[in-house]
Amino acid sequence: TKNVYVFKKGSSGGRKEMKQLLGGKGANLCEMAHLGLNVPPAFTITTVVCQEFYKAGGKLPNGVWDDILSAVKEVEQAYGAKFADPADPLLFSVRSGAAVSMPGMMDTVLNLGLNDTVVKGLAKKRGERFAYDCYRRLLDMFGDVVLGIEHSLFEAEMHAVKEAKGIKLDVNLTGDDLKEVVRRFKGVYEKVGKSLPEDPFEQMKLAINAVFGSWNTPRAVKYREINRIRGLLGTAVNVQSMVYGNLNDNSGTGVCFTRNPATGEKKLYGEYLPNAQGEDVVAGIRTPLDVTHMAENFPEAYKDLVANTNMLEKHMRDMQDCEFTVQDGVLFMLQTRNGKRTGPAALQVAVAMEREGMVARDEAVLMVEPRHLDQLLHPMFEGTNKPEYKKAFLGKGLPASPGAAVGKVVFTADEAEKWHKEGEKVILVRLETSPEDVGGMHAAEGILTARGGMTSHAAVVARGWGKPCVCGLDKLEVDYPSKTATLGGTTLKEGDWLSLNGSSGEVLQGKQPVKPPEMSGELAVFMEWVDSFRKIGVFTNADTPADAIVARKNGAQGIGLVRTEHMFFATAERIAAVRRMIAAEELLEGEGSSAADALAALKEFQREDFEGIFTAMDGLPVTIRLLDPPLHEFLPHEGSPELDALCETLATEMQGRSGQHMSAVRILKSKIHGLQEANPMLGLRGCRLGIRHPDITEMQAKAILEAAVNVSAKGIKAHPHIMVPLVGFEEELANQVGVIRKAAEDTFKAKGATVEYKVGTMIEVPRGALRAGDLAKHADFFSFGTNDLTQMTCGFSRDDAEAKFLPLYVSQGIIQADPFEELDVTGVGELIKIAVQRGRETRPNLHLGICGEHGGDPKSIEFVSTLVDYVSCSPLRVPIARLAAAQAAI
Numbered sequence: 001t002k003n004v005y006v007f008k009k010g011s012s013g014g015r016k017e018m019k020q021l022l023g024g025k026g027a028n029l030c031e032m033a034h035l036g037l038n039v040p041p042a043f044t045i046t047t048v049v050c051q052e053f054y055k056a057g058g059k060l061p062n063g064v065w066d067d068i069l070s071a072v073k074e075v076e077q078a079y080g081a082k083f084a085d086p087a088d089p090l091l092f093s094v095r096s097g098a099a100v101s102m103p104g105m106m107d108t109v110l111n112l113g114l115n116d117t118v119v120k121g122l123a124k125k126r127g128e129r130f131a132y133d134c135y136r137r138l139l140d141m142f143g144d145v146v147l148g149i150e151h152s153l154f155e156a157e158m159h160a161v162k163e164a165k166g167i168k169l170d171v172n173l174t175g176d177d178l179k180e181v182v183r184r185f186k187g188v189y190e191k192v193g194k195s196l197p198e199d200p201f202e203q204m205k206l207a208i209n210a211v212f213g214s215w216n217t218p219r220a221v222k223y224r225e226i227n228r229i230r231g232l233l234g235t236a237v238n239v240q241s242m243v244y245g246n247l248n249d250n251s252g253t254g255v256c257f258t259r260n261p262a263t264g265e266k267k268l269y270g271e272y273l274p275n276a277q278g279e280d281v282v283a284g285i286r287t288p289l290d291v292t293h294m295a296e297n298f299p300e301a302y303k304d305l306v307a308n309t310n311m312l313e314k315h316m317r318d319m320q321d322c323e324f325t326v327q328d329g330v331l332f333m334l335q336t337r338n339g340k341r342t343g344p345a346a347l348q349v350a351v352a353m354e355r356e357g358m359v360a361r362d363e364a365v366l367m368v369e370p371r372h373l374d375q376l377l378h379p380m381f382e383g384t385n386k387p388e389y390k391k392a393f394l395g396k397g398l399p400a401s402p403g404a405a406v407g408k409v410v411f412t413a414d415e416a417e418k419w420h421k422e423g424e425k426v427i428l429v430r431l432e433t434s435p436e437d438v439g440g441m442h443a444a445e446g447i448l449t450a451r452g453g454m455t456s457h458a459a460v461v462a463r464g465w466g467k468p469c470v471c472g473l474d475k476l477e478v479d480y481p482s483k484t485a486t487l488g489g490t491t492l493k494e495g496d497w498l499s500l501n502g503s504s505g506e507v508l509q510g511k512q513p514v515k516p517p518e519m520s521g522e523l524a525v526f527m528e529w530v531d532s533f534r535k536i537g538v539f540t541n542a543d544t545p546a547d548a549i550v551a552r553k554n555g556a557q558g559i560g561l562v563r564t565e566h567m568f569f570a571t572a573e574r575i576a577a578v579r580r581m582i583a584a585e586e587l588l589e590g591e592g593s594s595a596a597d598a599l600a601a602l603k604e605f606q607r608e609d610f611e612g613i614f615t616a617m618d619g620l621p622v623t624i625r626l627l628d629p630p631l632h633e634f635l636p637h638e639g640s641p642e643l644d645a646l647c648e649t650l651a652t653e654m655q656g657r658s659g660q661h662m663s664a665v666r667i668l669k670s671k672i673h674g675l676q677e678a679n680p681m682l683g684l685r686g687c688r689l690g691i692r693h694p695d696i697t698e699m700q701a702k703a704i705l706e707a708a709v710n711v712s713a714k715g716i717k718a719h720p721h722i723m724v725p726l727v728g729f730e731e732e733l734a735n736q737v738g739v740i741r742k743a744a745e746d747t748f749k750a751k752g753a754t755v756e757y758k759v760g761t762m763i764e765v766p767r768g769a770l771r772a773g774d775l776a777k778h779a780d781f782f783s784f785g786t787n788d789l790t791q792m793t794c795g796f797s798r799d800d801a802e803a804k805f806l807p808l809y810v811s812q813g814i815i816q817a818d819p820f821e822e823l824d825v826t827g828v829g830e831l832i833k834i835a836v837q838r839g840r841e842t843r844p845n846l847h848l849g850i851c852g853e854h855g856g857d858p859k860s861i862e863f864v865s866t867l868v869d870y871v872s873c874s875p876l877r878v879p880i881a882r883l884a885a886a887q888a889a890i
């Protein structure tokens with residue numbers, strides 16, 4: 001390949017496919033030139049040269065400068081003027097551009113090639129005001145970008161001159177004013193002991209070196225790390241002849257989108273500024289005009305712009321974001337790229353372009369990113385850029401769970417439930433949340449916490465429900481006794497209206513207007529296209545009939561995970577029954593009859609719930625995980641008044657049997673203390689609980705199967721899949737499967753009817769993954785519990801890692817991504833592969849799925865899409881998983 005690619009209108013060695021070599025900007029400029037668009041002649045120095053620049057210790061490799069000089073000659077010829085020639089000077093811009101657009105890289109330098117002599121020539125030819133306007137811009141940009149002189153020093157001088165003249169706008173500065181500005185800018189150079197090279201070629205060399213040098217600044221390296229941009233050679237450099245939007249009032253510069261990037265509406269959308277250059281449009285110095293106004297001031301240029309952008313959109317097969325300049329009424333194209341867009345716009349554009357025949361259906365499916373869909377599925381605030389919204393801003397935390405929530409402030413889960421029952425919308429504001437708060441969290445419109453990260457209890461639970469949540473807002477102070485909180489200098493009392501933007505992390509005072517998710521006809525059409533490409537199933541994690549219904553509406557083809565314990569928290573009555581069960585099982589060993597009573601009560605609740613879920617999922621598989629968490633999670637925190645009250649109640653209930661009331665309370669407390677474990681996540685939980693208390697497994701299996709038999713009698717098709725959690729040993733699974741099968745026999749005998757059911761296991765302990773061949777002897781299906789599997793494979797405590805070291809690991813590049821968000825393909829992924837292979841060796845028709853948060857993560861879905869039969873995710877992420885699965889298959 002060549003080092004340098006020259007391009008000009010109608011002729012170009014480069015093409016849009018060459019982004020790796022020419023960078024995004026260079027490749028697309030080449031393409032525009034090739035298409036015959038009016039692009040200022042230019043050349044691109046390749047990313048390979050950048051790589052060699054570093055190998056050569058930070059200087060241009062041999063021969064490249066000669067290539068550059070001959071490219072300059074070619075451009076001069078095409079342009080009809082000469083670089084560094086005072087008689088008729090050609091000026092250049094030096095523009096960076098990697099294959100992926102990267103803020104943090106070097107900025108552009110415009111008007112390169114001016115010095116005290118050349119500027120006089122330019123003034124003679126094109127006017128003094130214009131020439132010195134270019135010169136002051138060069139001094140500013142070159143100083144800032146190449147020499148590292150503070151831009152604000154130049155700004156201060158500019159400001160001083162305008163002050164002195166009583167002028168507000170740069171355009172009103174005269175030629176003499178601008179000469180004064182140039183004089184002062186040179187003073188700035190002198191003060192910092194630097195200078196603009198007199199020789200234009202020296203300017204060019206320094207600017208090119210600076211662009212290459214900026215590829216490896218800590219800022220740029222960091223940016224690539226954070227955004228996981230890997231495998232690029234370096235940046236390209238574009239050296240382009242200048243065209244002048246600041247020449248006169250018949251000139252200008254602007255940016256435009258071929259469609260509205262907020263809505264997708266098919267209409268040229270953008271802004272321009274007359275008599276301006278470069279970034280003036282976005283710098284906000286003057287208010288730009290709507291691009292359609294160009295039709296009046298620049299009719300010819302506008303006609304060309306419309307024609308060019310239409311053509312570009314068709315050619316690039318995507319919505320374009322273009323930069324252009326008008327010089328003396330003539331349009332020049334300076335950049336084009338696929339435009340960034342909101343969720344609604346992405347959907348609109350993809351569907352419209354398919355219908356217009358511009359893209360094929362699979363291309364349309366690839367045009368909508370999963371995060372776009374995410375935006376479409378949550379309620380949103382209206383007018384987030386309106387002053388009313390901005391004025392209401394109180395603070396910003398972590399955007400833990402997207403969507404808009406509006407409600408009245410309450411400070412306890414109990415209040416949240418109480419107010420909710422009374423028909424109030426509430427926002428639950430807590431320092432942090434705990435499992436005991438789930439009832440109140442569920443009742444709230446949104447959750448705000450001062451502590452905890454993106455995987456804190458509040459965040460995980462809220463995301464699971466698709467409920468807006470802002471967490472980790474450390475400026476939030478909560479005073480529970482007085483039922484007040486302070487934030488951003490404002491005191492919030494119980495009952496005050498508050499708005500949470502879970503998509504941005506913003507917290508707003510009062511009742512901000514909300515619009516519902518736009519479940520338009522377009523979305524339905526698009527999702528149909530999506531499903532036509534998808535190869536694996538998408539199931540959902542749902543614990544209630546209500547969740548199941550939402551998930552089904554979103555296209556879920558089954559339930560991959562019902563967490564039975566979540567049902568236990570649903571009401572005060574239930575949690576009381578659970579606590580009685582624990583008391584009977586763990587605290588009062590030997591009290592057989594009271595254990596049976598407690599279990600019987602719970603079984604009723606569970607059976608009812610399962611009937612509801614089977615009904616909601618009529619005809620679809622429902623995978624139910626047996627009790628998983630450590631028992632003490634169901635008990636109040638030690639030392640809390642709730643615990644005292646619980647012990648009192650239990651003691652009263654036991655009284656007849658266990659003698660003295662007071663001593664019963666004491667015994668209970670000490671036993672509860674005994675339930676505490678040093679590492680509860682590695683302690684008595686999952687199948688270990690079921691092995692220690694087979695009657696709990698039996699109760700749950702019976703509740704599930706009785707429910708299945710009951711609804712079947714009403715004509716509903718129930719497909720129960722019973723799942724044993726946390727299995728590492730074949731014997732553990734064999735033990736629990738035995739209990740379940742026996743419970744099934746008993747149930748079917750008692751009921752005089754049977755249903756088909758399956759028994760399987762979670763694969764979430766590394767040993768279980770390795771021994772999958774043995775486990776498959778006893779399991780009809782596997783479901784990979786990737787949360788625990790990640791935790792145990794990496795040896796990261798999920799609850800601690802996020803707060804203590806994961807962000808550090810990511811920022812230092814020790815790991816590329818949070819493994820709880822994006823599946824660790826090389827480690828955890830390897831175990832999954834092993835388990836799939838060994839499991840299928842034993843049982844070729846083994847049904848395989850993924851539950852855990854990775855089931856809703858697009859990158860993780862892509863990885864598992866060739867390994868498993870389905871992924872399972874929270875109800876609101878089902879459409880996203882459908883899209884990700886389709887994109888993985890295209």
Ligand code: ADP
Pocket residue numbers: 040092093094095096107108110240241242243244245253277278279323324325334335
């Ligand atoms: P960025 O990547 O930050 O957008 P660009 O290289 O696109 O930087 O340059 C920023 C702006 O500078 C462009 O939008 C354009 O207005 C102006 N510009 C760059 N090169 C030229 C040129 N040769 N002639 C006129 N204006 C230019």
Ligand code: MG
Pocket residue numbers: 323335
């Ligand atoms: Mg640009």
Ligand code: MG
Pocket residue numbers: 628725726764785787788
């Ligand atoms: Mg688990």
